[in-house]
Amino acid sequence: MSNTIHDMGGMHGFGPVVAEPHEPPFHSAWEGRVYAMQRAMGFTGMWTIDGGRASLETLPPLTYLAASYYERWFLGLEKRLVAHGLVGDDELAAGRSLRPGLRLNRKLTLEDAKTPQYLRYDRPAAAAARFKPGDAVRTRNLNPTTHTRLPRYARDKRGTVEAVRGCHVFPDSAALGAGDDPQWLYTVAFAARELWGEDADPAIRVSIEAFEPYLIPA
Amino acid sequence: MADEHHPHDDQHGSELSEMQLRVRALETILTEKGYVDPAALDQLIENAETRIGPHIGARVVARAWSAPEFKRRLLEDATEAVNALAGFDPVAAHLIAVENTPQVHNIVVCTLCSCYPWSVLGLPPVWYKSASYRSRAVIDPKGVLSEFGVKLPPDTQIRVWDSTAETRFLVVPMRPQGTEGWSEEDLARLVTRDSMVGTGLAKSPGEIG
Known part of the structure; x- marks a missing residue:
């Protein structure tokens, strides 16, 4: 689902932004464990980063809003582990393993963990980029029921290509387990007035990182 | 913060202890099944807290x-x-x-x-x-x-x-x-x-x- 509560850009009502002085990386030990389990299970390659995001975005809206960040990570991780057959609902209820685990392609070792792992998402391009910096484009009016990285506030809007960022894994496909489906990625900038109407401040511009299938020539 | 709970917020205390239990149970399951190495998890946390x-x-x-x-x-x-x-x-x-x-x-x-x-x-x-x-x-x-x-x-x-x-x-x-x-x-x-x-x-x- 894409038109869900996670797509928050432009919403009202959440109040002021409150920063916490001297905030620690984790507020409680369990947050660190959730963070680490998420990273370690992501390393196994059983799902993609976009599949992981989709599992958070499809949490029920009330659950999503009521949960803290790492609570959401935990709920998404549980959901994904069950969906991939790695853990059973009965095991979550029992709080222990009731049967042997599946065989993984790879498992994060202590040595792996000592070396920071940063994945790359750029891929060889099958065709030349359709747009270049300076091109006027319009975002498509897409409302897929599956994962997308085109936020609602930036759909069907006229903008300008500012930069070509290379060819990358296409999240909309990867989240479905449909492979990398590499697509060109662009920085597309919009005047705030195009996004929010004529009362918006003319001194503000907003950009998104837009994959080529989101764009048409304007 | 409107949508975040903090462990030092007393009113959320019971909720958090439930989270502690659930998180511990999940780590037990993943460890027993051989999916994660707790020492590797410790290292990831240490990286996040001290290295980056x-x-x-x-x-x-x-x-x-x-x-x-x-x-x-x-x-x-x-x-x-x-x-x-x-x-x-x-x-x-x-x-x-x-x-x-x-x-x-x-x-x-x-x-x-x-x-x-x-x-x-x-x-x-x-x-x-x-x-x-x-x-x-x-x-x-x-x-x-x-x-x-x-x-x-x-x-x-x-x-x-x-x-x-x-x-x-x-x-x-x-x-x-x-x-x-x-x-x-x-x-x-x-x-x-x-x-x-x-x-x-x-x-x-x-x-x-």
């Missing part, structure tokens, strides 16, 4: 302020420039540096979740992941900046970067006045995390004493 953080970004910015050729490379290809810096693990990927000028102030958000340049800033703070910041940074960036106490000349252009892909943005704040001849080490002390997200400015020499 805004001190890395601060050194990148201080170098950019001091060395025009490095700044040129950073703005052209931040991944390459940061990974080539001596003393850092070559960890950045898809990193893009954007420069504040007297004309343009940059601010970074991820409206869809929490995309953030971990390799140079560490884990994002709670406010960056909050519903208030994610919802408002794109529609009311000036209001958000004023809540952070950022005062800019009225004719400054504001540029918001919504991190909707794997590209990650690092703001290069403006170098404060009165820092001519400073060493990179001293300059780095002026570079705050918020100044590299765009919700702050670099400190002035008087602020660090």
